[in-house]
Amino acid sequence: MVDETSDFFGVGKNKINPEKGKVLIAEPFLEGRYFKRSLVLLVECNQNGAVGFVLNKPINLTIDEVLINIAHFEGEVFIGGPVDTNRIYFLHTIPDLIPDSIHIFENLYWGGDFVILKNLIEQKVVRPDQVRFFAGYSGWSIGQLSDEINENSWLVSQLGVQEIMNCNNERLWAQSLRRMGGRYKMWSNFPENPGMN
Template sequence: MDSNSDFFRIEKNNIQPEKGKVLIAEPFLEGRYFKRSIVLLVECNSDGAVGFVLNKPINLSIDEVLINIAHFDGDVFIGGPVDTNRIYFLHTIPDLLPHSLPVFDNLHWGGDFSVLKELIEQKLVQPDQVRFFAGYSGWSVGQLDDEINENSWMVSQLNVEEIMNCNNEKLWEKSLRRMGGKYKMWSNFPENPGMN
């Protein structure tokens, strides 16, 4: 194995993929949804995994995507390639939204969307309390483990504030820089090395 392949190999960090952890794409992972992406896992168990891509904004607000909802300043993000015609959401207001599912700390996903629409209409919820996603990312049994073993993802973590208030354009680079070492250098690697 040459030194270049060692440089781009993800070192095992003993952080297991589980609910509340994030997946950071390696620099050469291709695809519209996952290239240089950060994915928050909201479910990860023996049945598979579900997550939302955190750093792919559509640059439309939720009222530009859905009809019959009041104006809300929060952007909609591409959550992943599955079920892209549906809207999903993360939030920090579980006391106000029945049927939401915990992720970690004060972060939840889903809940009664009609209640959320009322909260938005009454201006009782702020953009930093809710993030919307078109579609989600899903892995069948064993699929995510295989992708991690194939060096496609490294497992890390972000806190709730970083997830809800992140600078989405730079989240991938920022997350790698924070990990230090060779990952810091990865963050500066050009998307298309041939164009360098």
């Protein structure tokens, strides 16, 4: 009989492969400003590496407070990751309105013509639940993400498009783990600083 407590914080039998459209859930002890208790949507994942956006780290500013020459829009900006943080990236569900979008899965897309998006915002054609903005992105070089998963830094899971477009707070990390049940539900209750428990 296997003692589950012997590897309580190991990812264990989770065998979902990291691929475009999947979500990485940080294990409880993963540290750092960007990845501590984070969920990261993978928008690209292949033999050359991986690219993703942290979904649950809002910076409490709207896009028109971050960029000049864009109309007021209630769409909040999130920290996408530690790479290229001086640039804005976006996810959306309106590929018919934004040319050059990259398909992720189902009705979820990455990027496209930002000038057209700015015009759509000015014309009040798009809603905040259709577009998500990120400052920077998360990136992994060849083999790096696989190594981190093997070291139990990440659990691979998935969320629906609506959840991805509407998740807007740091509680999403715990909520996602509770939904998975078992040891992962217990992970969600583990204090950020065990010494303070």
